[in-house]
Structures are given as C-alpha cells and as structure tokens.
Amino acid sequence: MTTAKPIAARATLRLAAAMALAVTILSLGAMALQYRLVESRLMAAQRSLLAADLDGLAALYDQRRIIALRQAIDYRATAATGDEMLLLMDRTGTTLAGTRQDWPANLAPAGEGYTSDNATTFTEGTTRWLAVARTLPGGFPLLVARSLAPVDDTLAALRRGMLGLLGALLVAGGVVGGLAARSVMARINRINALADRVAEGQLDARLPGDRSDDEFGLLETHVHAMLDRIQNLNRATHRLSDTIAHELRTPLNRMLQKLSKIEGQPDLTADLKAEMRQAIRMFDSLLDISRAEADQGTGGGLVPVDLSTVAAEVWDLYDALAEDKGLQTEAQITPDLQILGDRNLIAQVLSNLLDNAIKYCAPDDRLTLTVTPDADRILMRVADTGPGLPDALKPEAFDRFTRAERDRSTPGHGLGLALVRAIAARHGARLTLPETPKGFALEIRWPRLQQSD
Structure with a gap:
C-alpha cells in the first residue's frame, strides 16, 4: 500500500510532462512556420523593390542608352542611404557611375537585360545583399x-521574440502541468488513502465530503457502493458464523454432560466426548476469529506489551513438547521489543504456530523461532523443516477450513492460520509466507511501539 502514492505521482507527472512536451512541439512547429512566412514576405518585398529599380533603369536605357543610365546612377549615388548598391562600368572595367568604385570580388555578371530573374545573394563584410548583375549590350557591366x-x-528580432515566447511557454507549461498534476494526485491520493484504510481492516471507512461532479466523483461513488456491498456481505457472513457457533456449541455441551451419565460403554463414551470436545474447540476458534475480525482496525483494548517476554514464555512451554517429539529447536529472541497489543491474543498466535509445527514435523526436523527488530517493525518468524504447505494451497493458506488432503487424518479443522491472520490484522501486523528450501515458514511484522522521550 505504501507504494501506491509514489506510483501515482510518477504516472501523473509523466502525463503532465508529455502534455507540456506536446504543446511545446506544436508551438515550435507553429513558430517555425510563422518564421518562414515572415522571411518569405520580407524577401518578396526586397525582390519587388529590386525589380522596380531595374524597370526604371531599363526605361532610361531605352531612351538615351548608356548616357542616360550613367546620369541616373550618378544622381542616385549622391542620395544613397547605404541600403542600395549601384555600379556601371565600361568594357575595360573602368567605373562610369555608382555607389562604389570596384566590382564585388565574389560576384560575376550573369546574363543580359534588366530582368530581376535569377537574383542572387552575396555577403560583403557583415551585410547580405540581394543583387542582379548583368552585362548590357556593348559589354557594359551593371550591378x-x-x-x-x-x-x-527583423528576422533576428523575431527569433529573439520566439525564444522568449518559447521560454515563457516552457515555464507556463511547467507551472500549469505541475498544478494539474498536483490536483490529479490529490484526488488519486484521496482514493489511495481510503484503500489503505480498507486494507488495514476498516471496512466502514469512507471518504468525507460531497462527491464532485466529474469522473473522480463517479469513481468515489462506485468505490463507496462497492465497500457498502462488501461490508454487508462480510457482516452477513460473520453473523451466520457466530450464529452457527453459538447455536451448536450449547447443545454439544449438553450432550457432553449427558454422556457422562452413560455406563457400561466407557470406550464409546470416551470417543464421543473427544469428538464433541473437538467440535466445541472448532466453534470456539470460529468465535475467536469473528471477535478478532470485528475488532480489526479499532485499536481498542490494545496496551503496551513486551513481545520478547511473551514469545519467550510461550516458547518455553512448547520447547519441551518439541524436544519430547525429537525435534531440534532454536530460539533467537531480542529482548525488550515493545508493541501495542493484546497479550493473550499474541500468545494465542504463537501457540497456534508452534503447535502446528510440532504436530506436522517428524523426529529430527528443525523448529526455529526468531524475534528481531526490523526497521519500524518487529519481525517474528516461525519456521520448520517439516512437510510444509503444498504450493497449490498457499494462495488460500489463511482461509478458514483450508487443509491439505494428506492432513485429513490429522486432528484439526484448518482454522489455525485463519485465526493467526485475524489476530495479526487486529494488531496492524503484516503476514508473509517466505520461500523456504524445505518445510514451512511464516513471518509476522508487528508495528513497533514508538517510545516517547
């Protein structure tokens, strides 16, 4: 349960990052398209101005040839602002008129006439130029x-503006994505918190406040309806189990008392009494499980308990029985380990586990008990090298009346592990069945009592 929130956070942040990235890519594409359109329009305007210049010079050339063209270029050269370049030379390379005296080194005349087709660009210094270089009739170069x-x-200013806009988009995307992720995570964590409480046994837990009119509100409504149904079914099942246990336990006790009055058949009477006592113990176990499950998650009746002391006392009782059966035993109990619990229920858990181990183990098998600190919890491990639990039964090991076919001839009802689970849940402990090379092992991690300063 503790990993639910980080997982939700990572998934939501990934979604927010993906959305921000998608918006950024679309924005980059739009800005690139806009940049190309502006560049195309600006270059088209320059080509139009260049075409107008050439048309004017062409009209003058048609009137008076080179003389008129030279006079016009001289006149424009005196008023030039630096945004235009004009140059007319004779066939020997002598400058006749223009804004400069020499022909650009990296530009050669191309074609004849005054058309602006095939205009080319060249760079001189740090300035780019859009130019038309022609050779007029008679061998006169014109630029x-x-x-x-x-x-x-203009394009540089546009690029700076786009970079600033991109930075603003990234910041805005991060802020908006973070706020959206935080909002979604809050809604998810709200449901996860409810799931954690239910997993700890609080089937009556519900989310406070009104449901919102969106998908999360609908999900919360469905979760509440599901929990209501589970709680009702669980309550009905427990009520049925309690009723059966109460109703049958009383007549069995009466029959047991009447059997003591029967004379002449002591062996039959003894067998019947044993069967009835076993049935009564089964009903007592069912009642114990129901009581533990009913108190699950309430915390009522739990007091500070020295788990180490309880484990040592129960171990001392069963160690002798294990040695009588020929088992090898070992206990490793760290002293002064405190939990919040019910001493009798804790002793009952350990008694069930040790009794089962001794019952199913053969001579020379090994039985171990470990009670050690484990971060903020206390690890209790009971392990043996007996026949173990069949793999097919492990998923339902803690269900009531679960028994392997090979154990049907052994006295018992398959309620021991169910009671262990109920009592562990009552204390907020975690049960696991670790893998073992041989035999059976069960680990219980009890919440450690935090000592106040």
Whole structure:
C-alpha cells in the first residue's frame, strides 16, 4: 500500500510532462512556420523593390542608352542611404557611375537585360545583399543590389521574440502541468488513502465530503457502493458464523454432560466426548476469529506489551513438547521489543504456530523461532523443516477450513492460520509466507511501539 502514492505521482507527472512536451512541439512547429512566412514576405518585398529599380533603369536605357543610365546612377549615388548598391562600368572595367568604385570580388555578371530573374545573394563584410548583375549590350557591366540588413534585423528580432515566447511557454507549461498534476494526485491520493484504510481492516471507512461532479466523483461513488456491498456481505457472513457457533456449541455441551451419565460403554463414551470436545474447540476458534475480525482496525483494548517476554514464555512451554517429539529447536529472541497489543491474543498466535509445527514435523526436523527488530517493525518468524504447505494451497493458506488432503487424518479443522491472520490484522501486523528450501515458514511484522522521550 505504501507504494501506491509514489506510483501515482510518477504516472501523473509523466502525463503532465508529455502534455507540456506536446504543446511545446506544436508551438515550435507553429513558430517555425510563422518564421518562414515572415522571411518569405520580407524577401518578396526586397525582390519587388529590386525589380522596380531595374524597370526604371531599363526605361532610361531605352531612351538615351548608356548616357542616360550613367546620369541616373550618378544622381542616385549622391542620395544613397547605404541600403542600395549601384555600379556601371565600361568594357575595360573602368567605373562610369555608382555607389562604389570596384566590382564585388565574389560576384560575376550573369546574363543580359534588366530582368530581376535569377537574383542572387552575396555577403560583403557583415551585410547580405540581394543583387542582379548583368552585362548590357556593348559589354557594359551593371550591378543593382539592395541590402538585406533590414530583413536580417527583423528576422533576428523575431527569433529573439520566439525564444522568449518559447521560454515563457516552457515555464507556463511547467507551472500549469505541475498544478494539474498536483490536483490529479490529490484526488488519486484521496482514493489511495481510503484503500489503505480498507486494507488495514476498516471496512466502514469512507471518504468525507460531497462527491464532485466529474469522473473522480463517479469513481468515489462506485468505490463507496462497492465497500457498502462488501461490508454487508462480510457482516452477513460473520453473523451466520457466530450464529452457527453459538447455536451448536450449547447443545454439544449438553450432550457432553449427558454422556457422562452413560455406563457400561466407557470406550464409546470416551470417543464421543473427544469428538464433541473437538467440535466445541472448532466453534470456539470460529468465535475467536469473528471477535478478532470485528475488532480489526479499532485499536481498542490494545496496551503496551513486551513481545520478547511473551514469545519467550510461550516458547518455553512448547520447547519441551518439541524436544519430547525429537525435534531440534532454536530460539533467537531480542529482548525488550515493545508493541501495542493484546497479550493473550499474541500468545494465542504463537501457540497456534508452534503447535502446528510440532504436530506436522517428524523426529529430527528443525523448529526455529526468531524475534528481531526490523526497521519500524518487529519481525517474528516461525519456521520448520517439516512437510510444509503444498504450493497449490498457499494462495488460500489463511482461509478458514483450508487443509491439505494428506492432513485429513490429522486432528484439526484448518482454522489455525485463519485465526493467526485475524489476530495479526487486529494488531496492524503484516503476514508473509517466505520461500523456504524445505518445510514451512511464516513471518509476522508487528508495528513497533514508538517510545516517547
């Protein structure tokens, strides 16, 4: 049960992270598309300006040829702002007019005429240029170019804005995802807390407050309905068991008393009395189980108990019986281990386990008892090298009347481990059946009593 909350937290955080990542990827895609559209529009505007320049120069050339073209370029060169580049040279490479005196080293004339098709870009210094380089009739090189610095500056500003927006999206996604995960985790942990209480035996536990009008509220409603049904069935089963045990125990006692008055058949009378006493013990065990289950999770009647002392006293009683049967015994009991419990019920648990071990073990088998600290709990382990429990029966080992077919001839009713489980649950202890190379082992981890300073 203790791992439920961390698992829920990891799953919810993974979901929130996946959603934030999906939103971030979509945002990146949208920003990339927007960037490309802006870049395309800006470059199209520069190409339009370049085409307009070429159209104007073409009209002048058609009127007065090179002379008009040279005068126009001289006039524009005097008013140039640095965003345009104009250059006209003669066939010998001498500059006739322009904003510069030399031809760019990494640019060569391509084609003839004034068309802006096949405009190319080149870089000079830190500035990019969009240029058209042509050779006019008669071998006159002409260069018309426009600076792309405004385009690059705009795109750089756009990139900075997008990076800032991306950072804001990541922060906002983390905050929103964290809040969403926290909200979902709170709802999940609320249900997990109820499950933990029910697992500890509090079948009457319910979630406080009104149900919300969403999927979690519907889930809580279904869980409550399920718990109500389980509680009613459990109560009906216990009531039936108690009724049967009470109703049959009394007539059996009366029959037992009347048998003592029968004379002349002492052997038959003794057998009948033994059978009846065994039946009465079975009903007593059923009543003990019902009482322990009824008190489960309440904590009432539990007081500080020295588990080490109780274990040592019960072990002393059964150690002699085990040695009489030829068993090898060993006990390792750490002193002064305190729990909150019922001394008689704890002794009954250990008595059942030791009695079963002695009953089913053969001479030379080994029986051990261990009581040691285990973190915030106390580990009690009873193990033997007897025939053990068949693997097929382990899932239902703690159910009432569970017995192996090979043990049908041995006296008993299969209630010992059921009573052990009921008493352990009454104390909030945990039962496990660890794997053993041979025989049977059972571990009980009792909640350790926290000593106040």
